[in-house]
Amino acid sequence: MALDTGPSLEDFKARLPLADIVGRYVRLVRRGREFVGLCPFHKEKSPSFNVVEEKGFYHCFGCGAHGTAIDFVMAAERLEFPEAIERLAELTGLEAPRRRSSPTPPPAPGLHEANEAAAAWFAATLAGEGGREARAYLGSRGLDAETARRFGLGCAPAGRTALKAALLARGFSEQILVEVGLLVRPEDGGDSFDRFRHRLMFPIHDARGRIVGFGGRALGDARAKYLNSPETPLFHKGRLLYNLAQAARPAREAGNLLVAEGYMDVIALVRSGLAHAVAPLGTAITEEQFEILWRLADEPVLCLDGDAAGLRAAHRAAERALPLLRAGRSLRFALLPPGEDPDSLMRGGGAAALAEAVGRPLPLVEFLWRREYAQAQPLDTPERRAALQGRLRELAMQVADREVRGHYLAAFRERTVALWPRREKGDRRGTPPPMAGVLAARPPDPVFTAERRLLEPLLREPALLHEIEEDLAAIECREPRLEKLRQEILAAWSEQPGLDARGLHDHLSRYGFAELAERVLAGGPVALDDGNEQGGAAAHDVWRRMAVPVLRRSAQRRELEALAAGDGQGRDRVGATLGGLDRLLNARDEDTGMGLPHTGRATG
Structure with a gap:
């Protein structure tokens, strides 16, 4: 160069x-x-x-x-x-080599110094008589003076030219203060005035830790609750992240980076011990900000508010990130409880509650799948299913990287195939339509009845998953609605091991499974005592014996698919599984009570 x-x-x-x-x-x-x-x-x-x-x-x-x-x-x-x-x-301490020319001129002398002087003045105002209202607001949010000092918080008083007078007295020119965005010069040629008035002030630093601008939260009624510095030679909103300089080293040490929605959320995360937290400056995350995030972590975690606005922001971020994905570079999403943000969760439940909420984020592919699946309900016609597949394909095709795009297409395909009703060779029953009135008028579906017996005990007593989580993960329910319920039970348990029945019910309700779970429970309790005390190893053993026929049915289906596709190796692998299950079934002295016929192996 x-x-x-x-x-x-x-x-x-x-x-x-x-x-x-x-x-x-x-x-x-x-x-x-x-x-x-x-x-x-x-x-x-x-x-x-x-x-x-x-x-x-x-x-x-x-x-x-x-x-x-x-x-x-x-x-x-x-x-x-x-x-x-x-x-x-x-x-x-060595002098760095410099370019002879640059597409943008270097910042004018005095801009950084003006911001530093303004930050010091704002901080002094916060600590003084003029900062009483701002200090009361910080106190209501659980922030003390030490936290204010740590983040350089300050107060801009209500006066129209208080900052201007203070900095002019320090020797800064009016032109510098306008150029750095601290003063506003009216278009009609009138006197300049302070941009930030009657606001709690948050200094914003660049990656090197230099103050390049400010964010101000209104302390009273104002058209804009938050106001940022304008675009200046130092401040480029779409290229900056709040708390980046302080979060960089903790992010590298943790191998992770948390992205919150706003300044107070970042402060809450840092106070809870999660120092690797940043936030965009009140706007959707830009491509340049994504690149900054990925320099610090391969899969930054977006930790956004649990309300409708937070979900919309998460959706926008997910879709904007799709074209930028590459191998090993993605996003994850920590969805907070409805109505909560990191700040409110920290104040209500403490550091442990906040750390738990952000500790099990969803991968980007799962986040997108859950959104589309929830919006597609009900999936009771071929046209609606085709529409869901089309939307998922459109999302996957936004990924520019060919290899990653292929994996997204495959992941969405696997999830949707598990939803559709299927028929095995010679099976004319199909799957009953998911309408309660029609189902009530028909004889019970034996497949649903059988597989319901596997899931019902878990809905009543999720603690059983301590013993059978791996077994449940190995099963593929033949009834597509129950297969989806099985997957969601596992997802809930992986996100929150040890949750109780109420917690599981709340999770399933959040993702649209409340009605199906109620139907599973409506069949009455399935006894797991088998002559022993219910729970523990005895319940584990009985549950596994109940699961054998379901496993066998799933393996038979995979064998038929391999046979139809001419996949000899796949058929052999499934055949080995079936052989093991046959031996296990033959070793039983009594029927498992699943109501499923013991049919023969598929033949070519």
């Missing part, structure tokens, strides 16, 4: 103390002329990471990582090349 009269890039690289730089991230031990340590780029127990100071490179004999000091900082901190140069200059 073209450089000015400062040091050349090669001179800069030659002067970088490689071992000292790497030693900030890796514990190094000298061995002769080299240094060794545990590689920071892959997990290992024996050191295979070498730093060769004389030749200016590092090399890992375990994973093959190799490069210079610049390469190391780019990889360790997930920075782009120019940012890595600036970071190395900060770490070493």
Whole structure:
């Protein structure tokens, strides 16, 4: 790149103390002329990471990582090349090489200083007599003076020119204050005035920790509840994230990054011990912000409010991210309880409740599937099912990366196929339509009746999943509605191990399974005592014996599909499964009571 009269890039690289730089991230031990340590780029127990100071490179004999000091900082901190140069200059005190020309002019002298002075003045105002109302508001949100100092919070008083007068007295020019967005100059040529008035102030930093703008929350009635700095040479709303500079190192250490909706949510997450939290500046996440997030974590977790607006924001973020996905780069979603946001959850349930709420996020593919499935109800006609498949395909086709797009198409296909009614060879019964009135007028469906007996005990006593979770995961219910219910029971348990019947019911209701669960329960309790005390190992053993015929039916269906597709290897694998189940069934002295006929193997 073209450089000015400062040091050349090669001179800069030659002067970088490689071992000292790497030693900030890796514990190094000298061995002769080299240094060794545990590689920071892959997990290992024996050191295979070498730093060769004389030749200016590092090399890992375990994973093959190799490069210079610049390469190391780019990889360790997930920075782009120019940012890595600036970071190395900060770490070493060396003068960084500069470009001769840049597409955007450098910020005018005094802009950063003006923001720093404004932040100090806002903070002093908050601590003084003029900050009484702002302090009362912070107190109502559970924030103390130490938290205000930690985040640099301040107060802009109601006066029209209070900040202007204070900074002009400090020697800042009016032009600088207008250019940095602290003052507004009317179009009619009148006197300039403070942009932020009667607001709680949040300084906004760039990735290097410099104050580049502000966000202000109204303390009284105002047209805009939140007001940000305008676009300036320093402040570009779509390229910044609140708390980024403070969250970067904790995010790298945690291998994760939480993305909340607003300033107060970030503060709540940090106070609960989740320091790797950031937020966009009051708008939908932009492509540039996604790129910043992915430099710090492969799968950032969007932790948004549990209301309709929060879900809409999550949906917008999911769809905007789809074209940007690549192998190993995605999103996850932590859906908070309805009516809760990180701040309210922290104040109501404490740090433990907030950590639990964000601790089991949904992958992007599952989040999109649940949204489309919930919106598609009821799925009682071929046309509605086809519409669901079409919408899912449209979503998958938005993924630009061909390989990732293929996996999305396959994942959506697997989920939808499990919903549709199926018929095995010679089976003319099909699946009854899911309308309660019609079902009531027909004889009970033996498949539904049989498989209902597997799920009913879990709805009444989810604690049984402590014993049978793996068994339940191995089963594929033949009745498509019950198969979906089985999957959702497992999803609920994985998100919240140990939940009780009420908690499971609330989860199932949230995702549209309340009516089906009630129908399963309406058949009456299924006894699991088998002559012993109900629960524990006895219930586990009886439940498994009930499950054998269901497993066998599922295996038979897979064998028929493999046979129809001419998949000899697949048929052999399923045949082995059926053989094992046959032996297990033959070992029983009595019928399992499932009401399913013991049919023969499929033949080609």
